[in-house]
Amino acid sequence: MNSTVPFSLRIFVADGDPDGLRLVERSNWIGKAVVFPRALYPTVRNRPEFQQTGVYLLLGPRTDGDGEMLYIGEGDPVRPRLEDHYARKDFWTSAVFFVAPAHLNKAHVQYLEAQLVQRAMRANRIPLDNGNKPAEPTLSEADRADMEVFLHNILGILPVLGITAFEQTSLTPIKANGFILTCQGRGVTATGNDTPQGFVVRQGSYAAHDEVQSLKEHFPGVIKLRADLLSRGVLVSDGNALRFTQDYTFSSPSLASAVVLGRSSNGRTDWKDPSGRTLKQLQEAQAET
Known part of the structure; x- marks a missing residue:
């Protein structure tokens, strides 16, 4: 989620290990994020945050290929749900949950869960392990407004924690030097933005x-990624080519052009503006300016 309002985060490394238990708080916000690796669950589950009502994410490697998968849930409190997942759900290796003592109830976290699932499905950046789409509970107008603010803060924190599953591509992304870039080859043409x-x-x-x-x-x-994009409907067969059904964000220009061309590619030189200038040339010119 993009935000134009600056904010600060306080990350407390509770056990002194940067990869261990972390407590994350955002300026001027009542909520708190708790981040921990699965291996630490037996030693951290007695903390008071685990006895509070919250919404949680489980992340881990996919069983059918490269990349991660995600499970979204809620608990009132969160500990019994995490206890069950620790015993029965194999894929996850890390977890993050959000709580706000005395401010969240069961309906609140059900709303947050439903909203997060909807947004992850729309973004379509990472497969979900959720078996179904949860229904939104009935909330008062005031409660719904409060939960929208809470959700906004969650979505602002997650990318800082390296979780981009909910980020949707902007309809007006930043253009390199003011131009849409084009990648052409092997009989296909794609357009994109850095x-x-x-x-x-x-x-x-x-x-x-x-x-x-x-x-x-x-x-x-790259082969696995193309297959994954086909399986998720991001790419569909269209005549003698594959067509993108949505804007899709890749981690680098080279990965984007390799998927487009079906061959190895240097995205810095294969993406060009209408004048034929490469992304590399545009970036070099911007650096000089």
Whole structure:
């Protein structure tokens, strides 16, 4: 979620280990995030935060390929739900949950859970382990307004923690030097933008229908990503090519152009503006300016 209002975070490393238990608080906010690796759950579960009502995320590697998957849930309190997931749900390796003592009830966290699931599904950046889409509870107008503020703060904190599953591509992303960039080759054309969140390939762009052999031999991760985008409907077959059904954010210009072209690619030189200037040339010019 993009925000134009600056804010500060206080991250308390409770056990002195940067990879251990962390408590995150945002300026002028009643909520708190609790972040911990699964391996520490037996030693941290007696903390008071685990006895509070909250909404939680479980993250871990996918069983069918590269990348992460996500589970979103709520608990009143959170500990019994996390206890069950610790015993029965295998994939997750880390967790984060949000609480606000004396300010959240069961309906509140059900609303937050439903909203987070909806946003993760719309963003379509990471597969969800949730079996179904939770229904929103009935809230008063005042409670709904309060939970929208709480949700806004959650979505502002998560990217700082490295969790980008809810970030949707802006409809007006930052353009390199004022221009939409184009990647062409192997009979397809894609357009995109370099943004602070990553390189965005825009809806309606086309990607090569198949991959060259060298990509399969040397860059299997790109092959898996293309297959994953097809399975999630981000890419669909359209004649002799694949078409992007939504704006999609890649971690780098090179990964974006490799997926588009179905071959290894240097995105800094394969993405060009209408005058033929490469992304590399544009960035060098901006640096000089």
